[in-house]
Amino acid sequence: MSAPVTRTVEIDAPVARVIEVISDLENTDRWANEAKSAKVKAHDDQGRPTRIVVTLGALKFTTDATYDVTYTDNSVTLTCVDARLIRESTIAYTAHDLGGDRTRLEMASTMEVTVKGVPRWGLERAMGSSAEKNLASIKKDAEG
Template sequence: MSAPVTRTVEIAAPVPRVIEVISDLENTDRWANEAKQAKVQEHDEQGRPTTIAVTLGALTFTTTATYTVAYTDSSVTLTCVDAKLIRESTIAYTASDAGDGNTHLEMASTMEVTVKGVPRWGLERAMGSSAEKNLQSIKKDAEG
């Protein structure tokens, strides 16, 4: 797998608020611009989604993928466990206290697809653009 595509943003909200926004996986526009819909399949004892089925659309492709979700106090990591067009994918959000009630949020994503002919640079460009949009959505929701 290639190196992760990484983007960051500063958010005028505390870490717990930012993690709360990211953890709202039923509202896909908060965490994945390319997500068309998401259905939570399992929850943990705290009520957070631990397995989700997502319909994704990027470039000219649409697929359904199942992700497991792991949480810490400062991170949310989604790992693809089943998809037709995705061989491997991990999306990790890591928040750190930037002081004065602000949060530094990093999103790192990796993806390998099964589709022939998709150039690595094109995939990385799409992933970077999506990451930037996702972080701006999280920022807007967390600061709002």
């Protein structure tokens, strides 16, 4: 797998609020650019989703993908465990406290697809554009 596509944004909200927005995976279609819908399949003892099935649409393709979700106090990581068009995918959100209720949020994503003929540069460009839109939406929700 190639290096992750990484984007960052500064948000006028504390880390806990930013992580709360990202952890709202039942409504991930509100801020995840390619997510058309999401269904939670399992929760942890704190009620957070630990397995979700997301209907994704990008580059003229639509697929359902199952992700396992892990948490720390300042991160949410989604790892694809089953998808028809995705061989491997990891999306990691890491929030860094800047003080004064400000957060720097980093999104790093990797993806390998099973679709023939999709150039790596095209996939990375789409992933970067998606990351920028996702971060802008998370910022809006967290600051709202």
